[in-house]
Amino acid sequence: MKDTYHISGTPELFLGCGAIHELYEWVTRYRSPALVITGGSTHENIPFLNGFLDRLASGGRLAGTVKIIHEPSPKDVDEAVAAYEGREIGCVISIGGGSVLDAGKAISAMLKSEGGVEAYLEGIGSQNPSGHKIPFAAIPTTAGTGSEATCNAVITRRGPDGFKKSLRHMNYLPNMAVVDPALTMSCPPETTAASGMDAFTQLLESYLSVRANPFTDALAFDAIGRLHGSLEKACRQGEALEARFELAYAAYISGITLANAGLGLVHGFAQPLGSLFGIPHGVVCGTLMAAVNRVTAQKLTRHGMENRTAFKKYVKIGKLFAGSQTKGEFYYLDFCINEIERLTEALKLPLLSDYGITEKDFQKIIASTGLKYHPVRLNEEDLMTILEHRV
Numbered sequence: 001m002k003d004t005y006h007i008s009g010t011p012e013l014f015l016g017c018g019a020i021h022e023l024y025e026w027v028t029r030y031r032s033p034a035l036v037i038t039g040g041s042t043h044e045n046i047p048f049l050n051g052f053l054d055r056l057a058s059g060g061r062l063a064g065t066v067k068i069i070h071e072p073s074p075k076d077v078d079e080a081v082a083a084y085e086g087r088e089i090g091c092v093i094s095i096g097g098g099s100v101l102d103a104g105k106a107i108s109a110m111l112k113s114e115g116g117v118e119a120y121l122e123g124i125g126s127q128n129p130s131g132h133k134i135p136f137a138a139i140p141t142t143a144g145t146g147s148e149a150t151c152n153a154v155i156t157r158r159g160p161d162g163f164k165k166s167l168r169h170m171n172y173l174p175n176m177a178v179v180d181p182a183l184t185m186s187c188p189p190e191t192t193a194a195s196g197m198d199a200f201t202q203l204l205e206s207y208l209s210v211r212a213n214p215f216t217d218a219l220a221f222d223a224i225g226r227l228h229g230s231l232e233k234a235c236r237q238g239e240a241l242e243a244r245f246e247l248a249y250a251a252y253i254s255g256i257t258l259a260n261a262g263l264g265l266v267h268g269f270a271q272p273l274g275s276l277f278g279i280p281h282g283v284v285c286g287t288l289m290a291a292v293n294r295v296t297a298q299k300l301t302r303h304g305m306e307n308r309t310a311f312k313k314y315v316k317i318g319k320l321f322a323g324s325q326t327k328g329e330f331y332y333l334d335f336c337i338n339e340i341e342r343l344t345e346a347l348k349l350p351l352l353s354d355y356g357i358t359e360k361d362f363q364k365i366i367a368s369t370g371l372k373y374h375p376v377r378l379n380e381e382d383l384m385t386i387l388e389h390r391v
Helices: 019-027 047-058 074-084 098-110 189-208 214-228 231-236 241-261 265-275 281-302 308-322 329-346 359-367 380-389
Strands: 012-015 034-039 062-068 091-096 136-140 152-157 163-168 176-179
Touching: 012 019, 012 241, 019 047, 019 091, 019 136, 019 176, 034 047, 034 098, 047 062, 062 074, 062 098, 074 098, 074 152, 091 098, 098 136, 098 152, 098 163, 136 241, 152 265, 163 265, 176 241, 189 214, 189 231, 189 241, 189 265, 189 281, 189 308, 189 329, 214 241, 214 308, 231 241, 231 329, 265 281, 265 359, 265 380, 281 308, 281 329, 281 380, 308 329, 359 380
Parallel strands: 012 176, 034 062, 034 091, 091 136, 136 176
Antiparallel strands: 152 163
């Protein structure tokens, strides 16, 4: 048992219905105007936004706006920085989904850096991020990525030479996060499902991670229960505000736990599937989560309980899902995996084949897939089995 753990910081947080109204007061802390990053449909879906922008503009506090319509590429970040570098900007505000938050995080950093963002990406660039940034506020309008609680921005280049890599520094943590579930109510069921399964994956992977610790375990376990009890209701009843709150809270917690415990194989698959084939991140997580955990659980039980801690955690989650404690360990292990599979079907997560992936693509995908902090060792045959389940 380790005696010490390192726990990274979290943003100043405003959480709850109506929390968004704290944003204008935060902007007034800075003398210079704000640069606002939004999504392609944020203006139409979030009634607050247009009034907020008008208020900023009328008070001389709006430097401009940038729209991000997909997962941010190096080109997106560099073009935004080029348009505003040299101007007095007091803060950067992202209002949108995880891609918008990642873009704003990167823009706030690169406005204080030399050169293009690609030079600073992990595993791609040769330069170390400085940690300098313009103050940044993250306001999620989906409940999924947890980017509002992390210190990295995921940057994606799509195509044959594609990648998904992080711009990362502890100082890139948002200065402020506003988690207001009312902002997620316009999300359609398919977005709610994919985003929710993304958060679910992050919570479960960090809970099972070989880097997990008592702090992250407590947060992840509680949030898994909240999400499990709310996800289907939020998809069926988009205006169910209590369910939306639980999802938004769970997504925020997933950002904290992934930042401190790391992730596993589902997110290892997300890199090639997102960059090479353009599959949205939440869809990757949602469609692969059950298959990955089924193979992982089989590996745990077939090979002398390689990771007894992970086995016990699956059992604990199974008891949580079942709402009982009286059955044997293997019953609850199966119940956990079966429930993830049931959710995958109930939420109608797309198959990989819906995005044109066939068995001929498997080797290319596996070649770029990392196990990260997965709780058991899996081989190429195991990875093939997982992909076969979802084509």
